[in-house]
Amino acid sequence: MITTVTIFIPLLGALLMLLLPKEFEERRVRAIAAAVAAVPLALALYVYFVYRHDLGAPALTQNVTWVSSLNIGYRVGLDGIGFGMFLLTALLTLIAVVAAWDVRRNLRQYFALLFVAEVGMLGVFAAQDLVLFYVFFELTLLPMYLLVGAWGDENRRAAAIKFFLYTFLGSTIMLAGFLAFGILAGSFSFSALEGGGGLSRAAQVAVAAPIVLGLLIKVPAVPLHGWLLDVYLSSPTSTNVVLSGILPKLGTYGLLRVAIPLLPQGVHPFLPYIAILAVVNILYGAFVGFMQPDLKALVSYSSLATLGFILLGASAVNTVGYNGAVLQQFTHGLYSALLFVVVGIFQARTGTREISELGGLVGRMPWAASIFAIGSLAAMGLPGLAVFSSEFMTLLGGYDAHPVQAILAALGIVTGAFYFLYMLARVIFGPIKNPAYEAIQDATPLEMTAIFPLAALLVLIGFFPGLLVVVQHHAVQSMLTVIGGG
């Protein structure tokens, strides 16, 4: 019950937003939206503190049969693999509400759409049924299309439709696979389908192919990433938080929770190729990111590279790699959201995102610049910050399963470190290039509330990754036992 309530509270919030009287002043609307967004977070935290050791199997479940002849049901529950992302969704939505300072027009509608998207995202990470998973998966699409299309920059409409087309293609292909799987196995329930649902090896491969392809478009895995840059660049900051922090995880989570556990034999032949795609993501993201003159584009490509490590860990299908991949989903969300918000702050102050024009920001805005540095160092995989442990685990696990790919992926860390340091040197340190920047102000308290918690979590989880591993490792272990890996 608490799961269902948490998922659908944002929907009530969306209605509330639309019903607020028009003459309400902006600050009150923002405050109410933040209060609404805090409720799912509070509930998720409650679940974390009370149930974090008991998520080896789906807990807090709810089962209602929907279409009995096909065994489709409203089945939700929280398990260790999904709960981290469930929690992060609630957290980042709140951050996105706080960080919506650059959204000035139609604020109520903006928050309403954001909350509808949150319903979809929370639902995906709690769904225990293939059709329901798909419904929630798709529920995020329309709000995100509108968020980018209505509140983005001048290129927003082209970017929004591109995003829609790519991801809709991916999810529809995935749906065809889901339906074939469900009808062959006679059920759409995750629990009934675990380990293959009784399908033969050949049938599993045939069904897994479209599912994996669809999920890889969502991630996106290079070369299916055509939509990524336009959309990331066009979005308002607060949409970026969700867009980079949560949405790619719908794809990786689909691999980790649906494709691999439910179709182990079907996915097996694809695993080396997924590992290769992971390497391509990591190296491509690193090299192309290095060449970007635009700070936001650099962050976008670094995000692409970090997602590669999730794919690597997933493709390993062993305890270390899998735990790393699940954890990396969370840590990637933290740092990428943080970087996008700070880039937004920089842009608001300086009016530019060109790396060559920025410089010496640490002298003028020490807080924002330091937090940006923490995020960048985390993105590089610096020990002591959150991404290090998860990335390291995916590499260790990956080395066991696919040594060549893992060694190549490790190269990506070096490249990443190089270009992040180079970027920091130009953006934060060095002389102030533009005299107009002498007068800029540091992050306001409001801006700090959006970024400080993320930075704090990066440090906290960097030192104590166990805080999250405790949630997930039972679930990972029991899943690997079912599919005979580990």
Place this chain on the structure above:
Amino acid sequence: MPYSAEALVALLPEIIGAVFLLVVLMVGVFLPGSVRVVGGLAAAGAAAVFAAATWMFASGFHGTFFGGGYVVDGFALYFKLLVAGCAFLTVVACLGWARSAGDATEYLVLILSVMFGATLLVSMRDLFGVFLALELSTIPSYALVAFDRRRRESSEGAMKYIITGAVASSVLLYGIVLLYGTTGSASLPDVAKTFSGPQQPAALLGLLLLISGFAFKVSAAPFHFWTPDAYQGAPATAAAFLSVAPKMATFAVFLRVLTEGAPGEAPVWTAVLAVIAIVTMFTGNLPALRQTNVRRMLAYSSVAHSGYVLTAFAAWQGNARAEAVQAVMIYAAAYAVMNLGAFLVVDIVGEEAKSFNGLVRTRPGLAASMFVFMAALVGIPPLSGFWGKLWVILSGAGSGSVLTYVTVGALVVSTVISVPYYFGIVRGMLLEEPVSSEVVKKGEPAGLRLAVHTLAFLTFVFFVGIAPLSAVARAAGML
């Protein structure tokens, strides 16, 4: 016992439909200018047919009558319900227009005639009966398309529709005659018996001609070219009605003819229809991308949706037969609500794509409804179109035939291709500025607005009804 009382009950919806048809006609003649009364009667007629069909459905009434040529079963009643429901909403929606056009009675009578023909059609189990009922619903459709005498497009569309329709009828009749000549019977079960005997080339040719004739009627490629002109020319409410009710009834009887008349030949016709389905989806969606006239765009979209329905036809093999029938039934309902609604919104806002720009500012309620219809036509959950496609893909996935898998793949690709034109409207409504300061006036008749919002609501809450609907379709679909 062909004339038993039970046979009268079996014909109850049709009798009610015919009585109201005559009453509306008479009242219109004797009380000219009383649009309100005539309209009320027409709406009551459609509602009464709906109620009669519901009652028969609920009481489990079924049987075959008149020498086996007329069948009442769940499948037939389901489609009667659908047709009557669409007719009711169309009547409610069209009153304002019909009043201003001055020929309200004639217009309503034509709509009721189409409804009458379509309700008969879905019960036919005799090839000649099928032909007669089909013509009974088609001929008033010609008049409906031509109804708006003030517009040149109306006559042009009607002309194209009549000529191609006449060709289609002849082809269909020729196919029927060939089947009758080779099998010695027009009754579907008897035709099926003969078919299962030795292969007869003439009978197969007849079957193919029959399929071509039906393909014309449901605007499947390559026989779809009348559709955009007819739907553009027809009065908006007529286009809305014709694109759903008679089309779904034709699909229903088409499925019955194939599954009851030629089950043994399923490998042939599923293959033929799979190819037709694939071609139809693309010939619908690709030209739709280029349209600036929303009605033409929706006409091409309805062609594409015929392709989706035919995918379910192609899935009628292996273990998926029940699912395939279910898919056709669920798709019909899903399509009816969303497509009828979309056409009616066009009636309010205007035909040019530009007139939708900025609609969310000027008419937020209308924009929200149109948004629901467009997203549903794309097939986004949890809206109605999604469930239709879901069942089609489900049946295709269970069919075990490679060609059907290919068709399902084409459906997936084609659906994605369709996104830009549906979302062109959404983008115009939500993201663009209004073209002129002149807002879309709120002057539309209340009935039209009511119908649009009712349909948007039904499209939206389709997921609530999907469980009972699928159970009903499952029970009714055991042909």
